[in-house]
Amino acid sequence: MVDLFVGVLLFVAIVIGWLLGKTERKKRAPVEPSFGVGKEYFDGLNLLLNEKQDEAVDLLLKTLDVNGDTFETHIVMGSLFRRRGEVDRSIRIHQDLLARSDLNKAQHSAVKLELARDYLKAGVLDRSERLLKEIAEENNLNQVKALEYLLTIYEQEREWLQCIEVAEKLIAKGKSLQVGLAHYHCELAEQGLKLGDYVQVRREVKKAQQADKCCVRATMILAELETETNNHGEAVKVLRKVLDQDPAFVPDTLPLLHDNYEKLGQMSELSKYLFECLEKTPAISIVIELSDLVTQLEGEQSGAFVLSEYLKKRPSVKGLDRLISLQMSRAEGDEKDNLGILQAFTQKLIKDKPIYRCTECGFDGKTLHWKCPTCKTWGAVRPIQGLEGE
16 A cells, blocks of 8 residues: 555656646746756655655655646545555644645545545544535535435434435535435434334334335334234234335344234135245244244144245244244154254354344345444345344
8 A cells, every 4th residue: 555655646646747847837838947846846756756655645746736737636636645544644734735825626526525524534523524515515416425424423423304405415516325315314203213202203204215115124113013002903004014114124023014914813814925925035033933823723734734845945043043943842752852963053054143134335244234233235135045044
């Protein structure tokens, strides 16, 4: 990385020398021989070649006047320092630029944006926010970028109302942020659920669904609300919508669905619904739930049969572990011991394997994150499918 940086600086230095030489030659008569660059420039090159990068950059920047040809060079140098983690130096370069009175409006806006990025990188969010707000109020090419960085800050601070405001502005400018907007409303709905403000919950869920009709999170929040208020029939109705919204998340609805059907005394209806689900999304969690229901109604042998028939078509570690449990309840002696050894192996596999994975960056874990902790994408974490998943 250091070699790359040195190479970039050397290239920039050569360009600077060419620009200075070109400018100087214009000022002098064509017949007058001149290299067109000052002693400071060669001193800077000498420092650079002797791997004294910091001193070289300071000297080269000092000798380089800011004009239409060199303005971008200053911006690039500041960005390079920020990427290297030397935020203080990047801030100093951009503050010096911002203090100049000869910048045009576009240049002034560009410097403010870079300085706001410096502050954001340094964690000085209030200063970054102030600069970004100023840029966002201006009608220029940096307006959208400023709004995007503002959105990043508000997400970090969990200021969901401000997130919604900024997201709506970006959507109006053609950005595709409907999924994120839906999750901002869901965050507010979950706050209302914790506070017992059911009016707020319903309002925010409705707005989330308007932003993204396939928002499973909004549906599950509404189902929690209906369950808490003992509207079990309505909770079931709401949860069954997930099958049409995104079948991959049906397994996540099963615990709440089971509780509500049980309170309604309609377990046979749950069995019918599970068969319907399997036609659209063959997931092992659904089969296990169905097997448990059959076991309750018809006994362990029937429940094991349902599970084993499915496993013949779609092998699953999780399903095999449950089948072993059913078989162990009827086994004795060495057979039971052998099944116990096998189950210890399957349970270790289950324990060590993630359940969810981000489709954007590959992050995985056992907890469903509506916003990926690694790439910060909303709605990209999904249940893992296959032998070691659903």
